[in-house]
Amino acid sequence: MEKTKVAFICMHHSCTSQIAEALGEKFAGDVFDSYLAGTTRTLLPNPEAVRLMKELYDIDLDENENSKLLKDLPPVDIVVKMDSDDIYPSLPGDFTIDLRLEDPDGKSQDEFRRFIFKIEQFIKNLAEEIKKNHVSAILQ
Numbered sequence: 001m002e003k004t005k006v007a008f009i010c011m012h013h014s015c016t017s018q019i020a021e022a023l024g025e026k027f028a029g030d031v032f033d034s035y036l037a038g039t040t041r042t043l044l045p046n047p048e049a050v051r052l053m054k055e056l057y058d059i060d061l062d063e064n065e066n067s068k069l070l071k072d073l074p075p076v077d078i079v080v081k082m083d084s085d086d087i088y089p090s091l092p093g094d095f096t097i098d099l100r101l102e103d104p105d106g107k108s109q110d111e112f113r114r115f116i117f118k119i120e121q122f123i124k125n126l127a128e129e130i131k132k133n134h135v136s137a138i139l140q
Contacts, residue, residue, distance in 0.1 A: 004032040004130050005076040007093065011039050011085040014105055015049035015061075016119070020082060022059045023120050028127035035076060037068040039089065046105055048112055056116065078126075097126075 008020035017036035024034030045061045053059045070089060079093035084100045099122065104115040 004078060005035065005074065006032045006078045006080060006126070007035045007037060007073050007076040007091075008080050008082055009037055009070065009088070009091060010082040011088065014103060015046035016082040016101055016103060018045045018061050019049055019053060019116055020080065020119050020123065022053060022061060023057070023116075023123045026057060026059065027120065027123050028130075031127040031130050032078075035068070035073055037070045037073050039070060041069060048104075048109070049116075052109075052112055052116060056113070080122075080126075 006024060008017040008024070010017035017038060021034040021036040024032065028034070050061045053061050070091070073092060076093045078095045078097065079091045080097045080099055081088055081091070082099050082101055084102055101115065101118065104112045107115070
C-alpha cells in the first residue's frame with residue numbers, strides 16, 4: 001500500500017514548513033511522506049530554527065533543506081497550511097488542514113521551542129489519524 005503524501009505549505013517559507021517536513025520524516029516517516037513548499041524559494045532556513053532543531057532532535061535543517069515551489073510538488077493527499085496568511089493560491093490534495101501557526105521569527109527561545117513542540121504534536125496526531133484511517137477527523 002502506498003503511503004499518504006502530506007504537503008506542508010508556508011507562504012513565507014522561512015522555517016515552518018521546513019520544521020514540519022523534518023519532524024514528519026522523523027516521527028511519521030513510516031506513515032506518510034512529507035513535502036514542503038512555499039510561494040517563494042528560501043535560500044536558507046531561519047537560523048534559530050536550524051539551531052533548535054539540531055539541539056532538540058539532532059536534525060540539520062541546512063542539510064535537509066529542499067525548498068520547493070507549489071508548482072514543483074508531486075500529487076499529494078493532504079495539504080497542511082502552516083502559517084496564518086489568509087491568501088493561499090489554489091492547493092492540491094484531497095484534504096486541506098488549516099493549522100494557522102504564527103511565524104516565530106523574532107520571538108524568544110522559549111516561544112520558538114513551544115512552536116516546534118506544537119508542530120511535533122500535530123505531526124504525531126496526524127500520523128495516528130492516518131493509521132486509523134480517520135483523516136477527516138483531523139479536519140474538525
